[in-house]
Amino acid sequence: MEEPRIMLAHGGGGSLMNDLIRNLFIRYFANPVLSEQSDSAVVRLPGDRISFTTDSFVVDPIFFPGGDIGKLAVCGTLNDLAVSGARPLYLSVSFILEEGLLLSDLERIVQSMAETVAQAGVSIVAGDTKVVPKGKGDKVFITTTGLGFLPEEFVEISSGNTIRPGDIILVNGSLGDHGIAVLLQRESFQFHSSIQSDCADLYSVIREVLEVCPTVRFMRDATRGGLATVLCEVAEKRRFGIELDEEQIPVHPAVAEACEMLGMDPLYIANEGKVVLVVPEKDAKKVLEVMRNHPLGSNAAWVGRVTGEYPGKVIMKTKLGGTRWIDYLTGDQLPRIC
Amino acid sequence: MELFSHNHLRNREAIRKLADEIQSVSKKPVRLMEVCGGHSMAIYRFGIKSLLPATIELLSGPGCPVCVSSQQYLDGCLELSRQKDVMIATYGDLIRVPGSSSSLERERSRGADIHIVYSVTEAISLARKNPEKKVVFLGIGFETTAPASAYAVLQARNQGLQNFFLFSAHKVMPPALRALVDEHLKIDGFIAPGHVSSITGTEIYRFLSEQYGKGVVVSGFEPLDLMQSILLLVRQAERAEPAVENQYKRVVRPEGNRKALGLLDTVFELADDHWRGLGIIPLSGLQLRDEYSRWDARKHFELPASAWKEPAGCICGEILKGLKTPKECPLFDRTCTPANPIGACMVSSEGSCAIVYKYNRN
Amino acid sequence: MCLGIPAKVIRVENDRALVSIGEIEYEANIGLLEEVKPGDYIILHTGFGIEKVNEAEAAETMRLIREIEQGLPEKQDGTIQS
Known part of the structure; x- marks a missing residue:
């Protein structure tokens, strides 16, 4: 039947x-x-x-x-x-x-x-x-x-109104897993990988964070547009800027490889179980430790800081020691030949 | 994998040492042009300019296939996408590029059947799965990308696939380089594209050193590759001994990839082609030979000739020739942005303007 | 202009090869290459192998990087081979 x-x-x-x-x-x-x-x-x-x-x-x-x-x-x-x-x-x-x-x-x-x-x-x-x-x-x-x-x-967590220079930017784990996992599943692509979507309910880890650090300045889940987009939104029209450290940004090696191959940037790829946090510097270590002890935060990382310089902008120190601006992405990221 | 780990080729300490060496060798000012968008991208992405002394100026040449594609070709793509029963298969690079009146992205929203593929083999599969459709593959790219299109056309022939068509804008590099140096542009040396050269070999650049006295170094794409290549070009310039050197020996052989070159020659012949900014360059394009006209979209479909019109104020042409930089364009970051691109150099993510906008705007 | 990435050949069947790029596997087309065998590295562009990687030269590149890292050698023959 x-x-x-x-x-x-x-x-x-x-x-x-x-x-x-x-x-x-x-x-x-x-x-x-x-x-x-x-x-x-x-x-x-x-x-x-x-x-x-x-x-x-x-x-x-x-x-x-x-x-x-x-x-x-x-x-x-x-x-x-x-x-x-x-x-x-x-x-x-x-x-x-x-x-x-x-x-x-x-x-x-x-x-x-x-x-x-x-x-x-x-x-x-x-x-x-x-x-x-x-x-x-x-x-x-x-x-x-x-x-x-x-x-x-x-009440101010979602507005970001309390963010100030010196604050630290944290994420609870590796970036781009969801977007790449879904993309590589496309029928016509002949890719096989073990990359899993990070799709998860984040409340349990966020609750633990808020218990040790009730003064979390800001949180947002880095879905479409990825970490870069969240940070551009945070910095936009503010009196502070954000400085990212590429070296510290966790990316699963397979995700990085897929990105190299398809001409994409993991900073802009969707996540479904990643939260970006801005916390006061004095609490950063504590929050990081709490996240790392939680199954949804074992790869949590300190990826950047809020700075008084270049207000409204996001800048990244590259792995080579250079710097580059991080801006909104135009349109979708698509597989490219160049 | 250890052999090819990016960590090695992006080793900060080694790069710093190379930068020191370049600094100590470089005495006279040199202008070096990279003719590969991948190189331009890496130079910005890794902040390589900031590691070089003031004596070295890096220029971006016509190395982005999307940027040099003519308006006629883009309009042809749009026209094809509007035809009944046509399914377009394209690399993602072309999807947002504006033609005279629209873009593939916009045509898709109006109902055009457009598929983004990573490989031309997916276009062949689409043709096989959709016999009622005419699948047109938009063939852009230089010698690196064209052999895959040639392979696909041969595959279509061998499998008797009647509904696959190639719309070729494939181009070859040497005539464009010759056109550039013929214009007496002040360029001391070229960072030659590693992946084009893996197909063509290194001999295609010989005329640059022997007839024009320009240095050429075929380079890989990692930061260390580029730093080494720059060092080699600076040494050539200091000694006034222009030559063709191969920094990317791990991939590029002097004779190139003969099998791929053979496929190109079987399927394509050279034809005059229009390069945006450079105009018509004799024998610089790859068109399907007559034996393969059955699979040639140009022969199968009627494409009205569209009038050539560069957008007003756009200086893409001068930028592609290294005469001006994106920031010298009156439209740059004002009316022309990646979200609303006017010229091709802003559209393609590896176009000079888009790269400068993304990495070096302020 | 042309994204290319080294991939290791795992299995070969006519013009197709299963290759690995780190943890990702891909069914590449090797119809543009001669005599590809498991264990070879190829440069992958739009799903096609466009050239084999010369392992001796690649090893030489790595050796030179280590050398540069430890200080550039005194004698320079004009090229840092790679």
Whole structure:
């Protein structure tokens, strides 16, 4: 018998759709709020300062070494909350499914999301599913929205308003893994590598950091555009500049090799489990130690510092002792011949 | 892997020592031109200029295949992408380059079927998997890249593949070098492109030293390679003994890669070609021979000739010839930026303007 | 102009070769090269081997780098061979 696939009727509101909701979503995401199946989820929050974020996820292929689109959609939104200093609590999930998607693939994705939210200790409390005709989508698109509780003391973390010269820039590990892992999976490329996406929920490591250093000045996850883009955003229109030390920037050798080969720069490649932190110099060692003792930070590194020189700019000391400016990237990074 | 570890070829201490040696050897001012975007890129990326004494000036020549591709060719690419049943396969380098009215990136957003490939072999696979489509591969690049296109055309012929076409803008280096020195540009020596030379061998540069008295050193791409090559050129200049030397012996043989040269000769013939900034250079382009016209996009598709028009104010031509530097262009970093490129030198990531913008703007 | 990277040949089958670039493996085309065998290093450009690396010359380059690092030799014959 042919494997069952998503049909338009799965989004039609009838019994197929009901089956899908009950036998898949509610079964895997099981929690009392979701089981209510009411028009809106009613939840309690521990305080009145709420972090609230949403993100859509499209990735090809939908399964890649180190993760899948489901895990990505959960981690991405949880990380946006966590790097703001918030404690993630609730998620909503919206699927756009393309007619013809294998039900077994959808189940794998949902299962992976369920495992990720369970580990994170959060709940998916609302959801929606639509099906589009074959060719009008690309297998599956997922939008997740997250709510988290933001303690008063961390309200400035996402603004970066407290950053000052002398602060230290840290990252929790090697850069570019996700982008290269996904790129090398492209069907037409004849590459094989052991590079895994770094896709991970960062809350646990961030929580430990905030415990030892509540005065973290700034955090952001280095997703699309990579570390370079985050730092350009941080420095833009500020009275300080940022000085990176290329020697200290952790890059997996295989990622560096892939980049050499394809003409790309790991500083601009997407990560899905990397946080860039700006911390006061006096706390930097402590924070680094905490991260290195955590499974998500074993390669954590001190990559640069905030400086009073060249305000608004990011500069990098190269491995050879020269310097160069780091700027926003124009367009996507593409495999090049030159 | 130990043999080729970047860590060795990027050894800071060795580079500093070489810089000291260059400093002590270099007495008279020299102007050296690299004719390879890869070299320009490495020079900026590793901050090599900052390691050299003031006597040495480095210029970037016409070494970026995207930058020297003519507007007609780019417009031809766009025209092809708009045709029904055509699937374009291209290296990523071309995707954002503006033609007269648009770019491949923009055409893709309007529905053109455009695939970025790392290798021409992927274009062959696309043709095989999509028999209802005509797959056009955009062949840019010099002697390094052209043999792969030649191989693909032969493969298409051997496999009876009827829906694969090559749109060639492939070019050869020596006529462009001759055109440059014929213009009496003040250049003392050339840092010659290592990977082009791995195909062509080192003899193609002989006329530069023997007829024009220019030094030539075929160079590798790592910082130490470049520093060594610069030292060799400075020594030649100090002794007034121009010669062709090969710094990249680990890859480049004097006779080149005969098999690849044979493939080039089988499939292509030399034709006059238009180089942006340099104009028409006789016998500088590679066009498919008549026997292979079945796979020649120029023969198969009707491409209207578009009028040649350099963007107003753009000095790409002078920059490619080493007459001016990007910062001397009135458009540079004002109206012409990587996000909104006007001239080709800003479009290609290895174009002189894009490199200066990225690494050395301030 | 032409990105090229050294790759080590692992396996050869007609015009195709499995090569490794550090930890990455790639199915390269070696149709432009003669007599490639496992263990050879080739320069890879757009998925094609464009030339074999001469290991003796490569070793010489490395030897010279070590020499430079320890101080340039007194006698210079005009080239630092590599």
